[in-house]
Amino acid sequence: MIRDFFRVMVVNLTTGRTNIENIPGRDEFLGGSGLAARLFQKYGFVDRDWDDPEQPLIFAIGPLTGYFPLMSKTCCAFRSPYHNQYTESYAGGKSALSLRFADLDALVIVGKAERLTALCVGSRRVETRDVEYLRGFDALQTGRVLRKIFPGSGRRSIMRIGPAGENLSAYACINVDTFRHFGRMGGGTAMGVKNLKAICILGDRGFALPEGKAYPKLYKHIYEQLTTTEMMAKYHGLGTAVNINPLNALQSLPWKNLQQTSSPDAVKISGETFADDTLLRNAACAGCPVGCIHVGFVREQFQTNNQYLYRQVGYDYEPIFSCGGMLEVTDASEVLRILDVIEKEGLDCMSAGVALAWATEALEKGVITEKETLEPLKWGDSETYMRAVEHLGRPENDFYRLLAQGTMKCARVYGGEDFACVLGQEMAGYATGEVFFVAEGLGFRHSHLDAGGYAYDQKHDEKDVDKALGFLLKDGRERIVLNCMVGCMFSRGVYKEDLLAEALTSVGYGELNGSLDDIGKRVQRMRWRLRLQMGYRPDEAKIPKRYTEITTWKGPVDVEYMEALRRAYAASILEMGADPEEES
Amino acid sequence: MKALRAARMERCIGCHSCSLACARQVHKVLSWNKAGIRISSSGGLTTGFEARVCLACRPAPCAAACPTGSLSQRRDGGVIQKKDLCIRCGQCAEACPVDAIFLDHQVNPYVCIHCGQCVAYCPHDCLEMVELPRASAKEEESDD
Numbered sequence: 001m002i003r004d005f006f007r008v009m010v011v012n013l014t015t016g017r018t019n020i021e022n023i024p025g026r027d028e029f030l031g032g033s034g035l036a037a038r039l040f041q042k043y044g045f046v047d048r049d050w051d052d053p054e055q056p057l058i059f060a061i062g063p064l065t066g067y068f069p070l071m072s073k074t075c076c077a078f079r080s081p082y083h084n085q086y087t088e089s090y091a092g093g094k095s096a097l098s099l100r101f102a103d104l105d106a107l108v109i110v111g112k113a114e115r116l117t118a119l120c121v122g123s124r125r126v127e128t129r130d131v132e133y134l135r136g137f138d139a140l141q142t143g144r145v146l147r148k149i150f151p152g153s154g155r156r157s158i159m160r161i162g163p164a165g166e167n168l169s170a171y172a173c174i175n176v177d178t179f180r181h182f183g184r185m186g187g188g189t190a191m192g193v194k195n196l197k198a199i200c201i202l203g204d205r206g207f208a209l210p211e212g213k214a215y216p217k218l219y220k221h222i223y224e225q226l227t228t229t230e231m232m233a234k235y236h237g238l239g240t241a242v243n244i245n246p247l248n249a250l251q252s253l254p255w256k257n258l259q260q261t262s263s264p265d266a267v268k269i270s271g272e273t274f275a276d277d278t279l280l281r282n283a284a285c286a287g288c289p290v291g292c293i294h295v296g297f298v299r300e301q302f303q304t305n306n307q308y309l310y311r312q313v314g315y316d317y318e319p320i321f322s323c324g325g326m327l328e329v330t331d332a333s334e335v336l337r338i339l340d341v342i343e344k345e346g347l348d349c350m351s352a353g354v355a356l357a358w359a360t361e362a363l364e365k366g367v368i369t370e371k372e373t374l375e376p377l378k379w380g381d382s383e384t385y386m387r388a389v390e391h392l393g394r395p396e397n398d399f400y401r402l403l404a405q406g407t408m409k410c411a412r413v414y415g416g417e418d419f420a421c422v423l424g425q426e427m428a429g430y431a432t433g434e435v436f437f438v439a440e441g442l443g444f445r446h447s448h449l450d451a452g453g454y455a456y457d458q459k460h461d462e463k464d465v466d467k468a469l470g471f472l473l474k475d476g477r478e479r480i481v482l483n484c485m486v487g488c489m490f491s492r493g494v495y496k497e498d499l500l501a502e503a504l505t506s507v508g509y510g511e512l513n514g515s516l517d518d519i520g521k522r523v524q525r526m527r528w529r530l531r532l533q534m535g536y537r538p539d540e541a542k543i544p545k546r547y548t549e550i551t552t553w554k555g556p557v558d559v560e561y562m563e564a565l566r567r568a569y570a571a572s573i574l575e576m577g578a579d580p581e582e583e584s
Numbered sequence: 585m586k587a588l589r590a591a592r593m594e595r596c597i598g599c600h601s602c603s604l605a606c607a608r609q610v611h612k613v614l615s616w617n618k619a620g621i622r623i624s625s626s627g628g629l630t631t632g633f634e635a636r637v638c639l640a641c642r643p644a645p646c647a648a649a650c651p652t653g654s655l656s657q658r659r660d661g662g663v664i665q666k667k668d669l670c671i672r673c674g675q676c677a678e679a680c681p682v683d684a685i686f687l688d689h690q691v692n693p694y695v696c697i698h699c700g701q702c703v704a705y706c707p708h709d710c711l712e713m714v715e716l717p718r719a720s721a722k723e724e725e726s727d728d
Binding site: 066067069097101124143153154155177203204206209223227281284287288289290291312 | 599600604608624630
């Protein structure tokens with residue numbers, strides 16, 4: 001049965017001390033996103049920068065993690081090196097179930113190790129190891145070594161960073177169990193600045209289940225819905241890569257640094273092409289029967305006389321958009337080869353791809369020269385892009401050092417801000433129109449997952465600011481509830497509010513402080529308050545000129561409508577994040 | 585008499601639904617370890633998955649090693665488990681040639697009893713129940 005408090009492990013890398021804390025508030029915040037924000041309030045500092053050693057790195061799961069299918073994600077929260085404000089990122093793999101079976105609702109890491117360190121936690125274990133010898137190791141090699149250091153195959157999660165995290169790129173990711181990532185906003189950098197190369201979580205306990213038949217019966221019902229209906233077909237079939245063709249048909253596929261919104265070549269990197277030519281197999285996060293992880297393979301001849309090697313590389317829609325279409329790389333295997341290097345360096349693939357797309361256009365336009373790029377960046381030239389990714393991970397000059405801090409930061413110094421495809425951070429792959437650009441540009445995580453603006457654009461051609469704003473706020477709140485449960489976003493069609501409430505009751509937790517919608521509102525406000533306290537000004541957020549120059553299926557972007565929605569959304573954010581005293 | 589076989593593990597996606605189902609429905613716990621079937625990678629996720637599951641040996645080394653009769657030989661292969669007879673000595677897990685018996689931190693053994701409840705929870709049809717060859721009449725007699 002779920003406790004009515006949160007059991008949190010707080011590891012201090014400076015002092016070497018670990019505390020187990022019982023934090024109240026289950027009924028107010030559920031877990032995940034709500035718990036992480038609550039923990040940041042407790043352990044974080046709004047008046048200190050992201051790289052202050054005392055800033056916490058937080059991993060939190062939800063009340064139903066492990067109890068039900070697709071409750072399989074972990075929320076990672078930290079003060080972002082990208083914009084120096086509070087942020088979140090989500091990943092699956094085995095991280096969530098490992099935390100559940102380590103008997104932790106959250107792991108909080110504060111302080112900074114003196115030397116490069118690996119941390120291992122479990123239900124009866126806390127241990128740090130000096131791993132200075134792993135400095136510079138890529139994320140995949142690091143995983144291999146960690147598997148030997150901390151045995152426990154099948155019941156552990158290994159989270160690690162590559163060189164980009166050690167070198168404090170602002171968009172270094174945390175690689176989770178080889179094929180999943182806390183990708184966006186620089187979680188890997190938040191680890192790197194703590195000298196923390198890896199975290200192993202041993203899920204080594206089991207728990208009594210609620211008595212009675214309600215729980216197993218509900219589990220069976222949900223499991224059947226997820227596995228026998230068509231609801232999840234998209235995700236385990238072609239995977240999210242299925243989006244390439246329809247978005248291309250809708251003139252909503254960012255292409256060549258968003259110089260275009262479609263291309264006749266898109267079919268060469270479509271989900272169908274990837275499945276036919278490169279898909280090796282599927283994999284799943286622990287606790288999810290859907291299996292949306294698509295693992296492709298590339299075969300490379302490294303010597304004459306038929307000497308080949310092969311690599312396995314995970315792909316999804318976003319990696320294909322950012323390292324395929326945006327760079328006009330139109331060969332599926334070549335896209336995977338670029339992704340493989342990004343994986344090793346430990347960079348967020350969306351940011352890395354979009355940053356290199358900007359650099360290519362900037363070089364083309366003479367804004368920068370090869371003196372800066374070190375490589376003759378050229379649309380479609382995958383070999384050059386692979387080398388450029390290494391320059392980003394291990395910057396050798398000021399240009400790459402700055403580009404690794406963010407495309408817009410680099411553009412502000414070198415020029416080319418107009419065509420930097422940045423919506424808060426390097427954009428996600430939806431050139432769908434005004435609602436999405438505002439949603440990602442101003443959204444809490446600057447993610448396409450904050451709210452379904454991309455879907456709204458694809459279904460609505462009317463220009464009604466109130467209606468679009470209402471959708472963003474409501475959809476955002478519903479997603480926050482699922483983020484508090486830390487369920488996979490793919491399951492949002494299944495886990496509606498009623499079912500979540502029934503699931504909570506079945507495992508013995510029906511006592512909530514308000515409805516789930518109330519909790520969503522509470523967490524929404526709390527998260528915005530944290531962002532605003534750290535200096536976020538949504539009313540000053542800009543949408544770069546490039547986004548006003550494109551054409552979608554609805555025609556040219558309507559700048560007036562976009563601006564009106566931007567102002568309205570900014571005002572709502574300021575209102576939601578207002579200090580509670582000011583409200584009354 | 586039937587036995588569980590992890591017959592098509594190349595299809596496994598590592599979702600652990602089988603282990604969770606066994607733990608939930610057979611052992612009444614929430615766990616991915618306290619189960620008769622456990623999934624692990626064979627050296628990282630790039631190498632695919634293995635199932636740690638009872639091979640239905642006949643004779644079963646674990647039953648032979650059990651000093652109290654908590655694990656006894658099933659007629660055609662595998663074991664019958666009587667938890668109340670277990671003294672938690674851990675000899676069974678040590679005797680298993682394929683690491684199919686999990687001991688929790690209190691040395692409670694978890695072993696597959698070939699009930700087949702996990703099969704319905706494998707989304708990729710990796711698992712199946714197969715009929716075991718019948719033990720000869722002579723062996724059956726000796727079991728008695």
